[in-house]
Amino acid sequence: MIKTEQKNGYVHLLISRPEKKNALTRDMYQDLADGVEKAAADESVNAIVISGDGGVFTAGNDLDDFRARATDTNPRPSAGLAFIETLMNCDTPVIIAAEGLAIGIGTTMLLHVDTVYAGQSTRFKTAFVDLGLVPEAASTVTMPLHLGSRKAADLLLMGDVLTAVEAADIGLITRSVEDGEALNQAFEAAEKLATKPRGALRASKRLMKAPWQAMVKEALERERDVFGERLRSDDCHAALARMGKK
Numbered sequence: 001m002i003k004t005e006q007k008n009g010y011v012h013l014l015i016s017r018p019e020k021k022n023a024l025t026r027d028m029y030q031d032l033a034d035g036v037e038k039a040a041a042d043e044s045v046n047a048i049v050i051s052g053d054g055g056v057f058t059a060g061n062d063l064d065d066f067r068a069r070a071t072d073t074n075p076r077p078s079a080g081l082a083f084i085e086t087l088m089n090c091d092t093p094v095i096i097a098a099e100g101l102a103i104g105i106g107t108t109m110l111l112h113v114d115t116v117y118a119g120q121s122t123r124f125k126t127a128f129v130d131l132g133l134v135p136e137a138a139s140t141v142t143m144p145l146h147l148g149s150r151k152a153a154d155l156l157l158m159g160d161v162l163t164a165v166e167a168a169d170i171g172l173i174t175r176s177v178e179d180g181e182a183l184n185q186a187f188e189a190a191e192k193l194a195t196k197p198r199g200a201l202r203a204s205k206r207l208m209k210a211p212w213q214a215m216v217k218e219a220l221e222r223e224r225d226v227f228g229e230r231l232r233s234d235d236c237h238a239a240l241a242r243m244g245k246k
Helices: 026-041 063-070 079-088 105-112 139-147 149-158 164-170 182-194 198-231 234-245
Strands: 002-006 010-015 047-052 094-098 101-103 115-119 123-125 175-177
Touching (some): 105 139, 123 164, 139 198, 164 175
Parallel strands (some): 094 115, 101 123
């Protein structure tokens, strides 16, 4: 579930499914998208904070959801990508506080927010190729754009694991902090943003995104088509079956 708390000038969205390491289901993606949209439309809100419950950000997409989509003869649009599009279209600054695991979309969504604080023991990883899939969330463009093509290949093709210190060094996150302090840092940043003129803040974010926004949207569409094909592939079905036996 997604817990929402309205604070003074900002909104906190908490991913709360600790028994599954906050793996994201279709309903959770929808709730996140709704929470971001509602906060962005609220004239009293200058920032949105997203974090995970139980010392974990998110283990990524729920594998049972992938399995259902892989065998669905009439697949529905991806709720995860709909959430990413909501982040892409959000003019209100978004801050993420990460602890523990940030897997799959838990890493790629960071490329669509403005500020990220992570506890030192946080680990970042994408495993799309290992699952017989391709990267999503427009990460084939945003990751090389943010990190450079070599480091993007390490993450997206090799599936390397990054520590929080390494993630900060290459610009995937804003800052590595002591474990348990990421959310406090995020709240402090949100409180600072809450004091600024809302119109100027949102206009500035729009201008910062404008140079590459069309390119990112095109990447999202390209990936969407190929991801759907790969999700129905023998490679993906075999990988998901192996994961189910672990």
